[in-house]
Amino acid sequence: MSGSLKKAREPWFAVRRELSPQRSSVLTIVSFALPLLIWAAVSYLPFLWHPDVQLQLSANRADVSTVYVAGDRVSKSYFPEFQEAVRSQNEDLKKQLSSDDPLAGASESSVRRANKKVLRHLVPLLIQNKWIKDDQATDDEAIYHAWGELASSSRRLKSPSLSEENLAIVEDNWKAMSAIAPNYVSDNFVSTPLLSLIPQGKTSNPDYLPAPDQVLAAGVKVFSIPADGDRPSMVQRIGHSLQIVFGGFCLAALVGVPIGVVCGTYPFFSRLVEPFTDFFRYMPAPTFSTLLVAIFLANDAPKIALVFVGTFFQLVLVTANTTRRLDMPLLEAAQTLGASQRQLLTRVVVPGILPNLYDDLRILLGWAWTWLVIAELVGVKSGLTEFIETQGRFRNFDMVFPIIILIGLIGFFTDQILSLIKGLVFPYTEDGTKAASHPILKAVLFIPRLVLRLLTNRSASGTT
Amino acid sequence: MTPPTDILDYRTQSPEVSARFSKLKERPVVLSVKNLTKIFPSQNGDVTALNSIDFEVYRREFMCVIGPSGCGKSTLIRILAGLESETSGAVLLDGNPVAGPGPDRGMVFQSYTLFPWLTVKQNVLFGPKMAGQKGATVESEARQWIEMVGLSKFENSYPHQLSGGMKQRVAIARALANRPRILLMDEPFGALDAQTRCQMQSYLLKIWKNLDITILFITHDLDEATYLSDRILVLKANPGEVDEIIEVPVPRPRTVDQFVSPEFIATKHRIDELIHPKNKGGDDELHFPRMTKEGDDVE
Structure with missing residues (x-):
């Protein structure tokens, strides 16, 4: 029978069975196309909704x-x-x-x-x-x-x-x-x-659901508005919003990571710091907004402070946990190799947690983005949120949607890029091996790698 | 299992083996464990993991520790390494009491403990670096250790690119690079497949032969213990106590062919007797109901 020689078709639905790369990429595309299609259908097919x-x-x-x-x-x-x-x-x-x-x-x-x-x-x-x-x-x-x-x-x-x-x-x-x-x-x-x-x-449809073409047209229009006096252009607004997100986040990371690492390493600091931090993180950051304005006055300071408050306490706890998850045998092995207490921290704990910490910070950067909108409403409204607020008040929802989508895209692509370059930053992880065979990274890294190889060959032949 | 009647007495030693043991016992004692007791406090009363353990390891001796699960062999080696503290008793290295972990006692763990962010060479260099040693001599020494475990080609590879056996070879090189007085090995080949394990055992014997190193090796594998050891320390459980110290009558150099030699079988048989006593549990107590038809027999 010819049928018996045919390869059995892989099922699309099988519990925890990996899909082929082709199927995976098809589904990735569909995952974006589907919501767009639904949006287009609801917008352009009058019988679906159109109340x-x-x-x-x-x-x-x-x-x-x-x-x-x-x-x-x-x-x-x-x-x-x-x-x-x-x-x-x-x-x-x-x-x-x-x-x-x-x-x-x-x-x-x-x-x-x-x-x-x-x-x-x-x-x-x-x-x-x-x-x-x-x-x-x-x-x-x-x-x-x-x-x-x-x-x-x-x-x-x-x-x-x-x-x-x-x-x-x-x-x-x-x-x-x-x-x-x-x-x-x-x-x-x-x-x-x-x-x-x-x-x-x-x-x-109601005005709060503009059609895709209207949103696209509005998007083009929104970006072509030049700066005018105290009304910044859209690019300037994006720059300002990024400044607040990354300002607050970097500050939180700069202070929070060392505290978290110390908490994860020494139970003394864990007991001293974590219970209060755990309590504090349940107080929603926005409730501090008026307080922050009173302390930091107007402009960007209270906004950055709000992103800081929103991320810092989580960051300390997450970092402490990641530090505690470091394999105990690694610390024991280091001790039998003669590492002192200080060396354990600097030579084992810190390098050991970096890849996981990188992932943690990626996730927390996402949190920082969610605080952005609230932060920009604090004190003097600013950035992308100010635009959304103003346009929304006039019910120009076709102008609002491009900005919402834009914020999503910036966050999404930042995360994708960070995840893509993780392998470059940490060549010793599984991601590192993946990164080495990633087509885009391969293309980007071809020249630097060639130079590196030439240099190492020369130094190797120089020593022998 | 009925004991075979034609088994050699494990205490019978050929003249060469006997001579080897008397020479071994003339050597200085590297590690001496005196009346070592470890009690773990728990809510249901204290648990005695180790009870007055006494033994000595001579210079360049290869000693295995074997015992049923729960006999405290891992606790013992962790105390020797300084990773845990004893309740009472003493551990002496070259006559000096030890406190806390140190580079004079190298340790190879069952789990892979290579630092993933360091290359093979950097892993081997870790110990010397902690001691503040740097420079070309240290580097070339590290290369020698890597060469000795046969991984020169991989000196710039990261641990995740190595197989399990290779990782443990690096771990051995890393421990030896500190020039420890004794190498403590806690079931180092336990996670490897049977073939790799066999290969690693031969590697280890070769390394041991060519170095001034004393090895204390924990295992639960009778073949492994018999193949590697000069003497085998058999522990019994609840509480962990020294049952017997067996002098392995199998002559050196050891080969895989000796696995079926009478001395080898006799030694294994004795260990088996000690750690699987016939009257306590075992196959006899299990009841197997017949679930096949009469006449459909396989035996």
Whole structure:
């Protein structure tokens, strides 16, 4: 049988069985692609969610004080009610027009003012269809001209288009307008009431979930804003945020690592320091923010101090634990080889824990990142968080998302790079062997390694 | 297991072996253990791990310590190394009492204790460096030790690149580089596979032959003890006490072929008798129910 010679297919699901490298990389890609796909699907497939209607064309309701303009979102359930209200308003208006008193007691100038508003209701559609430019939103002559074109069907709005219902209203209104003057004249504008356009819109997600393309466009825009007076550019903001994260973290590491190592080495210091540290770390760092401002005043000092408070106590305990995890036989072997107490600390404990300490610090750097947002809200808001805060308050969530993603990316790539170079820093670990065969590192290190080999060969031949 | 009837008396020594032992006992005593007792205090009362142990090791002697599990052989060697303190009694090295660990007693552990961040050469140089020795002579000496354990090609390798056997060879070289008076070995080949272990035993005998070094070696392997030792210190458990010190009648130089010699078998048989007494536990007390059909016999 030919089937019996076939290699059995490796199962995708098997308890604790390693996947092949190809499968692993496929899954890594999918792990990033999947959330993106879900986000895109929810954004672009209207039937999945889209609980709101985003207005392309709005209208004023005479008896309702809330004013919606094009671009605003209303709930799907309210939208038909909104349209119906404007329709019945138009019906009433038509009755009024055919009555004896078409102005219903209003003055001609106030009707004319209201009519000019109706004239401009088409503006968002005209801009989107590129009939007029962004800066022509108040250019009534051009808008008037567009009404004429629409009414005579010489041009049609394509995307978004105008509903048949609204086209009929445009024609009706144009009859009234063109009867007065073929071109727009401010003083000679129609003074009998014009019909309102019926609101038009397309279903959409709430503003807090912008679509990927909107976020991307906003991201590009956000980064191209230059520095302006006391408003820093995005690159400057990132620099400032990095300064706070790394400032607080490095300070914590500088003080915390030695204390942790000493605690892990001498039970005396462990008993003296760790119980209080253990208690202190349960007090959330943000609760100290006002205190820190009082001590360190404004600017960056209290922010760095907050990242410090948030990481330092964890760092001491983690370092102490890592130090305690050092293989006892290594210390015993060193003693039988004649190492003194001081030498045990400097020649065995410290070099022995470095690789694990490196991993600990990598994880704690991640913690430091989580404190960043709170730190930047302390005292005078600053950096990336200040931008998120401001934009969020204006509900410009498409501007907020690029920054959130950016913070994620910086943290993720810092960690990836640190993990990649671990093997270079510690060639004697398993990571070291992996690093030696890593394609990217191989390429980067080719020249230095060649130089090193030439040098060592020379010195070897020199001694023999 | 019924004892074979044709087993030699392990006390029977050929004239050459007998002469070797009388010469050995004329040598100076390197390590002397006097009335050594170790008691571990615990909540359920004190546990006596070692009870008045007395023995002496002569210069350039190879002595193995063997015993059932829990007889305190590891505790004994840790006290000798200074890693644990005795409750009473004394340990004398060249007649001087020892206190705490020191480079005069080299130790090879069962677990791999090479410093992972140091290369093979740096590991071997660790002891001399702790003593403040540096320079070209120390380096070239270290190279010699590495050459002696056959790892010259690997002097710049890191421990994680070596096999288990290679690691233990480096550990031996590292301990010897300190020029200790005695080499203490705590089941050093226990974690190795059978073939590597056999190879390591031969290596160790060669090294021992060519050096002025006394070795105290802990094992639970009867073959290993018999193959390596001049004398075997048999401990019994609960409490750990010296049961007997056996003079191994197998002539030197030792070879693997001697594993089936009458002297070898006699020695092993005696150790087995001591550490697996017939009346206490053993195969006889186990009950095996028959779970196969009649007529489907394999014997």
